[in-house]
Amino acid sequence: xxxxxxxxxxxxxxxxxxxxxxxxxxxxxxxxxxxxxxxxxxxxxxxxxxxxxxxxxxxxxxxxxxxxxxxx
Numbered sequence: 001x002x003x004x005x006x007x008x009x010x011x012x013x014x015x016x017x018x019x020x021x022x023x024x025x026x027x028x029x030x031x032x033x034x035x036x037x038x039x040x041x042x043x044x045x046x047x048x049x050x051x052x053x054x055x056x057x058x059x060x061x062x063x064x065x066x067x068x069x070x071x072x
Contacts, residue, residue, distance in 0.1 A: 003068045005060040008053030015053075019046050 025031070026039040 004065060005056035005068070008056040008060075011053040012050065012057060015046055015050055019043060019050065022046070 022039050022043045026036045026043065031039075
């Protein structure tokens with residue numbers, strides 16, 4: 001059958017709450033600055049990945065159901 005864009009949905013359900021948790025964690029004043037920057041780098045990477053997943057899931061919901069790799 002091939003992969004469909006709906007595979008981004010589990011990423012949203014798992015990594016979305018993690019992004020919220022990391023954002024709250026890095027905002028605390030008691031955290032060392034190095035740890036805060038490491039969390040921020042991870043958070044930025046995670047948010048970029050989630051942006052692609054949101055686009056894929058929305059495209060699936062809006063009707064683009066062609067399996068990946070079979071567009072041509």
